[in-house]
Amino acid sequence: MTDNSLDRDGFSSDVPTDMPRHEPSRPDDDSASRKPMPFIDLAQQRCRLGDRIDRAIQRVLEHGHYIMGPEVRQLEESLSEFCGAKHALTCSNGTDALGLILMALEVGPGDAVLCPSFTFAATAETIAWFGATPVFVDILPDSFNMDVASLEAAIRTAKARDLKPVGVVSVDLFGQPADFDRIEPVCKAHRLWLLSDAAQSFGAAYKGRKVGTIGVATATSFYPAKPLGCYGDGGAVFTDDDGLANIMTSLRVHGQGTDKYDNVRVGLNGRMDTLQAAILIEKLRIFPEEIERRDRVAARYNAGLKDVVRVPELIEGATSVWAQYTIAVPADRRDGLARGLKERGIPTAIYYPVPLHRQTAYRSYPVAGNGLPVSERLADEVISLPMHPYLEEREQDRVIEAVKAELRRAT
Ligand SMILES: Cc1ncc(COP(=O)(O)O)c(C=O)c1O
Numbered sequence: 001m002t003d004n005s006l007d008r009d010g011f012s013s014d015v016p017t018d019m020p021r022h023e024p025s026r027p028d029d030d031s032a033s034r035k036p037m038p039f040i041d042l043a044q045q046r047c048r049l050g051d052r053i054d055r056a057i058q059r060v061l062e063h064g065h066y067i068m069g070p071e072v073r074q075l076e077e078s079l080s081e082f083c084g085a086k087h088a089l090t091c092s093n094g095t096d097a098l099g100l101i102l103m104a105l106e107v108g109p110g111d112a113v114l115c116p117s118f119t120f121a122a123t124a125e126t127i128a129w130f131g132a133t134p135v136f137v138d139i140l141p142d143s144f145n146m147d148v149a150s151l152e153a154a155i156r157t158a159k160a161r162d163l164k165p166v167g168v169v170s171v172d173l174f175g176q177p178a179d180f181d182r183i184e185p186v187c188k189a190h191r192l193w194l195l196s197d198a199a200q201s202f203g204a205a206y207k208g209r210k211v212g213t214i215g216v217a218t219a220t221s222f223y224p225a226k227p228l229g230c231y232g233d234g235g236a237v238f239t240d241d242d243g244l245a246n247i248m249t250s251l252r253v254h255g256q257g258t259d260k261y262d263n264v265r266v267g268l269n270g271r272m273d274t275l276q277a278a279i280l281i282e283k284l285r286i287f288p289e290e291i292e293r294r295d296r297v298a299a300r301y302n303a304g305l306k307d308v309v310r311v312p313e314l315i316e317g318a319t320s321v322w323a324q325y326t327i328a329v330p331a332d333r334r335d336g337l338a339r340g341l342k343e344r345g346i347p348t349a350i351y352y353p354v355p356l357h358r359q360t361a362y363r364s365y366p367v368a369g370n371g372l373p374v375s376e377r378l379a380d381e382v383i384s385l386p387m388h389p390y391l392e393e394r395e396q397d398r399v400i401e402a403v404k405a406e407l408r409r410a411t
Helices: 042-063 070-083 094-104 122-129 148-160 180-189 242-252 274-305 331-343 373-381 393-408
Strands: 087-091 111-116 133-137 164-171 193-197 217-221 235-239 325-328 382-385
Touching: 042 070, 042 274, 070 087, 070 235, 070 274, 087 094, 087 242, 094 122, 094 193, 094 217, 094 235, 094 242, 111 122, 111 148, 122 133, 122 164, 133 148, 148 164, 148 180, 164 180, 180 193, 235 242, 274 325, 274 393, 331 373, 331 382, 331 393, 373 382
Parallel strands: 111 133, 111 164, 164 193, 193 217
Antiparallel strands: 087 235, 217 235, 325 382
16 A cells, blocks of 8 residues: 555545545645545535435335345345346355355365465465365566466466365456456366356456356455445355355355254354445446546546556456556556655555455465466555545646656656
């Protein structure tokens, strides 16, 4: 992180909700042009949805079904309709969503599950929960997503260690789906299931396939700073497989069977609160339009910055929900750029400064082949810029001009 006031997902929780946001700034007014802007502006969306969210919360307070109330089912139907998955099950958070799927797939000791190292900890953490071994895979420098050559190397690495490769957890980093046309044939050839960690990409699509319908199951997160976020923790799993959906429905409530007091498997308490579901129902209504706005911001950033930094590239046929807008700069320029932008009131964040295979808890797990050079290099080069649907053009221009000005400065 380059700014301690930002949490791990980079939204400033101390952004005052009454902060004036639409004042025109005069180009010659230096104080206005240095006024701090939020990294993710949840307050503007809150203003836009104000009454609708208030009424949704009020309805829950009135009926009082705080756990598994009617809004939970209603949201699941809307989510399933939105992405086209046969089953959508809400749950407590994105980490538990991954855990529910891995539990249903019965991963355990001796199993190797291949996943990127350049991701948030939950991707590998949930594999380790069950005694299985995460085997880390490298990424491609342009898309930040899984490199299939490294995936093949990781399968060989796992086998050389007497582990049984059972599945792949792909990650759609920063909002763009992984390159599934390349990953799926490898899974098929090695009889591996594919779990899509779509915590950052819900709402995106890959060659006409909506995120939520790819792989044996998909996990997503509704953490507040995610493109579709609630006002606390929340997540969901998606699958077209009836059997898997039934098992996850049971696992989500302590492994309960048809008789509520006969638990038929060991599960967890993984339900989403009714209040969060009620909030998400309202947010989902405006989500498609918000995705378009995000796309416009990214397109303008790309146009303004492509000549001075490495801008994010979409693979052909993919759309992104731009959970982050992440550029790459030479490693020796990054800290100076972050500092300079901060002085100009522009927050930045680093996702991720240390790849998982270099972190204390994950250091002992295997990495593909001879290592993960791209993940290690990008950890020193990436920097994410403010991104949200309500970022006005003049604010985008301010960011673009500031990045250019800082990079023009001698080191
Ligand atoms: C790639 C990835 N996977 C999993 C998660 C976990 O989601 P949650 O914070 O809702 O548990 C996150 C959240 O940041 C994520 O970015």
